[in-house]
Amino acid sequence: xxxxxxxxxxxxxxxxxxxxxxxRRRVVADLGERDVAHIRSVARTAHYSxxxxxxxxxxxxxxxSFVVGVSALALSKILENMELGHNIxxxxxxxxxxxxLDSQRYEWDxxxxxxxxxxxxxxxxxxxxxxxxxxxxxxxxxxxxxxxxPWRPLHLTQPAFAALLALFFQWGVGAxxxxxxxxxSGKQSPEGLARRARPFLSKAAWQLFKDYGLFxxxxxxxxxxxxxxxxxxxxxxxxxxxxxxxxGHFPEGVRVYQPEEAEGESRGQWYVRQLNGSxxxxxxxxxxxxxxxxxxxxxxxxxxxxxxxxxxxxxxKVREICGRYGQRYGTGSxxxxxxxxxxxxxxLSLPGPMSFKKARLDGTQPFCAPETPTTGEGRRGDAAxxxxxxx
Amino acid sequence: xxxxxxxxxxxxKTRSTAARRLFLDRQAEFWLxxxxxxxxxxxxxxxxxxxxxxxADTKTFVVxxxxxxxxxxxxxxxxxxxxxxxxxxxxxxxISSAPGDSLVAxxxxxxxxxxxxxxxxxxxxxxxxxxxxxxxxxxxxPEPTPEKLLFVSGGSGITPVMSMLRGxxxxxxxxxxxxxxxxRSRSDVIFAEELRRLADRHPGLRLVLRxxxxxxxxxxxxxxxxxxxxxxxxxxxxxxxxxxxxxxRAEKMWRAADASGRLSRERFxxxxxxxxxxxxxxxxxxRFGRTGRDLVAAGAxxxxxxxxxxxxxxxxxxxxxxxxTCTCHKKSGTVENLVTGEVSSEPDQKIRLCISAPxxxxxxxx
Numbered sequence: 197x198x199x200x201x202x203x204x205x206x207x208x209x210x211x212x213x214x215x216x217x218x219x220r221r222r223v224v225a226d227l228g229e230r231d232v233a234h235i236r237s238v239a240r241t242a243h244y245s246x247x248x249x250x251x252x253x254x255x256x257x258x259x260x261s262f263v264v265g266v267s268a269l270a271l272s273k274i275l276e277n278m279e280l281g282h283n284i285x286x287x288x289x290x291x292x293x294x295x296x297l298d299s300q301r302y303e304w305d306x307x308x309x310x311x312x313x314x315x316x317x318x319x320x321x322x323x324x325x326x327x328x329x330x331x332x333x334x335x336x337x338x339x340x341x342x343x344x345x346p347w348r349p350l351h352l353t354q355p356a357f358a359a360l361l362a363l364f365f366q367w368g369v370g371a372x373x374x375x376x377x378x379x380x381s382g383k384q385s386p387e388g389l390a391r392r393a394r395p396f397l398s399k400a401a402w403q404l405f406k407d408y409g410l411f412x413x414x415x416x417x418x419x420x421x422x423x424x425x426x427x428x429x430x431x432x433x434x435x436x437x438x439x440x441x442x443x444g445h446f447p448e449g450v451r452v453y454q455p456e457e458a459e460g461e462s463r464g465q466w467y468v469r470q471l472n473g474s475x476x477x478x479x480x481x482x483x484x485x486x487x488x489x490x491x492x493x494x495x496x497x498x499x500x501x502x503x504x505x506x507x508x509x510x511x512x513k514v515r516e517i518c519g520r521y522g523q524r525y526g527t528g529s530x531x532x533x534x535x536x537x538x539x540x541x542x543x544l545s546l547p548g549p550m551s552f553k554k555a556r557l558d559g560t561q562p563f564c565a566p567e568t569p570t571t572g573e574g575r576r577g578d579a580a581x582x583x584x585x586x587x
Numbered sequence: 588x589x590x591x592x593x594x595x596x597x598x599x600k601t602r603s604t605a606a607r608r609l610f611l612d613r614q615a616e617f618w619l620x621x622x623x624x625x626x627x628x629x630x631x632x633x634x635x636x637x638x639x640x641x642x643a644d645t646k647t648f649v650v651x652x653x654x655x656x657x658x659x660x661x662x663x664x665x666x667x668x669x670x671x672x673x674x675x676x677x678x679x680x681x682i683s684s685a686p687g688d689s690l691v692a693x694x695x696x697x698x699x700x701x702x703x704x705x706x707x708x709x710x711x712x713x714x715x716x717x718x719x720x721x722x723x724x725x726x727x728x729p730e731p732t733p734e735k736l737l738f739v740s741g742g743s744g745i746t747p748v749m750s751m752l753r754g755x756x757x758x759x760x761x762x763x764x765x766x767x768x769x770x771r772s773r774s775d776v777i778f779a780e781e782l783r784r785l786a787d788r789h790p791g792l793r794l795v796l797r798x799x800x801x802x803x804x805x806x807x808x809x810x811x812x813x814x815x816x817x818x819x820x821x822x823x824x825x826x827x828x829x830x831x832x833x834x835x836r837a838e839k840m841w842r843a844a845d846a847s848g849r850l851s852r853e854r855f856x857x858x859x860x861x862x863x864x865x866x867x868x869x870x871x872x873x874r875f876g877r878t879g880r881d882l883v884a885a886g887a888x889x890x891x892x893x894x895x896x897x898x899x900x901x902x903x904x905x906x907x908x909x910x911x912t913c914t915c916h917k918k919s920g921t922v923e924n925l926v927t928g929e930v931s932s933e934p935d936q937k938i939r940l941c942i943s944a945p946x947x948x949x950x951x952x953x
Contacts, residue, residue, distance in 0.1 A: 217926070221927055224927070227673065228672040228673040228674070229672050229673045230673075231673055232670070232673035233673075239617070240617075240621075243614070243617050243618070243621075286911065287911035287914060290911065290914060290937045291673075291674060291937070292670075292673055292674055292675060293674060293675035293676070293935070293936070293937065294670075294675055295629075296613075296616070299911045299914060300911070300914055303607075303610075305610060314904075314910070314911075314912060315904070315912075318904065318905075318909075318910040318911060318912065319904030319905055319910040319912055322905065322909055322910060323904070323905040323907070323909065323910060399608075402608040402609065405609075406608075406609050406610075410609065463907075466907075500909050500910075501908075501909060501911060
C-alpha cells in the first residue's frame with residue numbers, strides 16, 4: 197500500500213511546477229536530429245510491416261502466413277495509431293516543420309476523425325484531466341471507474357460492456373466526440389448530433405471501405421481471408437489500445453477531482469493534478485514504443501507536446517521531484533495495472549463503496565481509495581463489502 | 588465541351604479525396620522516397636551535384652531538381668529548405684544559373700551571424716537532398732529583351748543579374764549591356780572568371796568592376812563617378828541588386844534623373860525591427876497572409892487574446908499551450924513564448940497563439 201500524495205500549498209505546488217518546467221525546458225532545448233530519426237524509423241517500421249502484413253494476407257495460403265500477416269498488420273496499425281498518430285497529433289513534432297509530422301494536418305488510420313480527436317482528446321481530456329463532469333474520458337460517459345461517480349443500475353452490465361468496448365475500441369474512440377449521452381439529457385438535439393457526427397461517419401465509411409471493400413477486392417479469390425485478417429488486425433489493435441489507455445487513468449490510486457478543486461488552479465497545481473490523475477506502466481523499450489509511450493502516462497500528461505520518446509529519460513527526474521514534494525508516483529507492471537483496472541471495473545459495477553465517499557467528504561483523506569496490491573480479486577471483496585453489509 | 592471538363596474535374600477531385608482518405612497519398616510519398624529520396628509527389632526536391640567555392644566566403648551549390656521543377660525566369664529566387672538538426676529551415680536565394688538548364692545553381696554568402704548560411708557552407712555536400720519552392724519574384728528580364736541594358740550589382744547581389752547575363756549569353760542576345768559590379772576586392776568578385784570570359788567574347792558587353800581596394804577610383808557607389816562611367820544610364824533598362832546603402836543611393840540618383848520607371852530592383856529582405864519588451868500599450872500590426880486581413884493587436888495578454896479583442900475568430904482550445912489547436916504558421920516577425928521566454932524571429936515558424944506575445948509586426952498564415 198502506497199501513501200497518497202501530500203496536499204501541497206499553492207506555493208509548494210508552484211515550486212513543484214517550476215522544477216517540472218525547468219526539466220521540460222532542458223529537454224525541449226535538446227530536441228533535434230535524433231528525435232526526428234526516431235519517429236521516422238518508427239514510421240518506416242510501420243510502413244514495412246503494413247506491406248508485409250497485407251502481402252501475406254493477400255497472396256499467402258495457409259494458416260501460418262495468415263497469422264504472421266495479421267500480426268504484422270496489427271503491429272503496423274498499433275505503431276501508426278500510438279507512437280505516430282497520437283503523438284504527432286499532440287504537436288510533439290511541430291517544431292520540426294515537417295508537413296508529414298504536422299499536428300494539425302495529420303490523419304491517422306483509425307475510425308476516429310483527426311479533428312474530432314484533436315478536440316476531445318488534446319483539448320478536453322488533457323486540459324480537464326480527471327475532473328468529474330468535465331473530463332469525459334472518465335469512464336467515457338458510461339463506465340463507472342471511480343467510486344466518486346454515482347452508481348446506476350446499468351453499471352451492473354459494465355464488465356460485459358467493457359469487454360465489448362475493448363473489442364470495438366476504435367468505434368468507441370471515434371464516437372466519443374459526438375456526446376451521445378447529451379441526447380439523453382436533452383443537452384443536444386438530434387440535428388445537432390447528426391451535424392456533429394458527419395466527420396466521424398465519413399471517416400468511418402472510408403475506413404470500412406478500405407479494410408473490408410477495397411483491399412479484399414484487390415485480393416480476388418483471397419477476399420474473405422483478407423477481410424477476416426483485417427478484422428483481426430483491427431481487433432488486436434483495439435484490445436491493445438484499450439488496455440493501454442485504461443491503465444493510464446483508471447488503476448487504483450489514481451484520483452479524480454471535483455470541478456471546484458480545479459477552479460483557478462495555477463500551473464503548478466495543474467501539474468499536481470496531471471500527476472495524481474495518471475499512472476505509468478513499467479517495461480522495456482518495445483513496450484514503451486508499442487504503447488506510444490503512454491506507458492509514461494504521467495510524463496505524457498505533464499508534457500503532452502514533448503516528443504514521447506523522451507519520456508523514459510525524463511521519468512527518473514520526474515519521480516525524484518515527486519518524491520521530494522511527497523507526491524505519489526503511480527507505477528506498476530502491465531499485469532498489475534491492468535489487473536487493478538479490471539478489478540475496479542468489476543467491483544464498481546456494484547453500488548458503493550460508501551466508506552470512500554464519506555472519507556472524501558470528511559476531508560480526512562485526499563485520496564479516493566486505499567491501495568491494494570494486485571489483482572481484482574481482493575478489490576472486489578473490498579468494494580462490495582459495504583454494499584453487502586447494507587443489504 | 589463543358590461536360591467533359593466537368594467530368595474530368597469531378598474525377599480529379601474524387602481521386603485526390605480517395606487518395607487522402609485511403610492514405611494512398613502518404614503511402615506513395617513514403618515508398619517513392621524510399622526508392623529515391625529526390626522523388627516526391629508534393630514538393631520539389633533537388634540533389635546537390637557540385638559545390639563551387641566562388642570566393643573566401645561565398646559558395647555556389649549546383650543542384651539537380653526533380654522532374655516537377657517548373658523552371659525559372661532569370662532574376663527569380665527560390666526558397667531553399669534544408670533540415671538542420673531535425674528542424675526544417677528555409678531561406679530565399681536568387682538563382683544564378685541560366686534558365687532552361689537541367690541544373691540549378693544558387694549562390695550563398697556566409698553571413699557572420701547566419702545560422703543557415705553557415706550550415707550550408709559547412710554541411711551541404713554533393714549527394715544531399717534539399718527542397719526548393721517554386722521560383723518567384725518580379726525581378727526578371729522582360730520579354731522582349733530591351734535593346735539597351737544596365738546591370739548594377741554589389742557583393743552577392745550579383746547572383747540574380749548573373750542569371751540574366753547567362754540567359755542572354757545562351758540565347759546569343761548580349762547586344763548592348765553595361766554591367767557595373769561593386770565589390771570589396773578583386774578576390775571578392777563572385778563569378779570573376781566567367782565574367783571576364785563573357786566580356787571577352789561579347790563586344791556588346793561592357794564590364795566595369797569597382798573595387799574598394801583599388802587605388803585609383805572612389806570607393807563604393809558614387810554618383811559623379813557613375814554618371815561618368817555610364818552617361819546614358821537614364822536611357823537604359825536597369826537592373827539593380829546589392830546591399831542597402833548601394834541600393835538607396837542608386838535609387839535616389841535615378842529618381843533625381845527622373846528615370847525610376849526604367850529601374851528594377853531586388854532588395855534583400857530586411858529583418859523585422861525588434862520592439863522593446865511589449866508594454867501593455869504597444870501596438871503591433873498583424874497581417875493574415877491567406878485572407879489578406881490586417882489587424883492591430885494591442886493590450887495585455889497573449890497574441891491570441893489580443894487578436895480576439897481585435898475581432899479575429901480563431902480556433903483555440905486549452906489556451907495554455909498544451910493542445911495545439913491554435914498553432915499557426917508565422918510567416919515573419921518576432922514573438923516571445925510566454926511560457927519559456929524563448930524569442931522566435933525566424934520566418935516560417937509554428938507558433939501557438941495562446942502562449943505567444945508579439946514583439947514586432949507579424950504576418951501569420953491565417
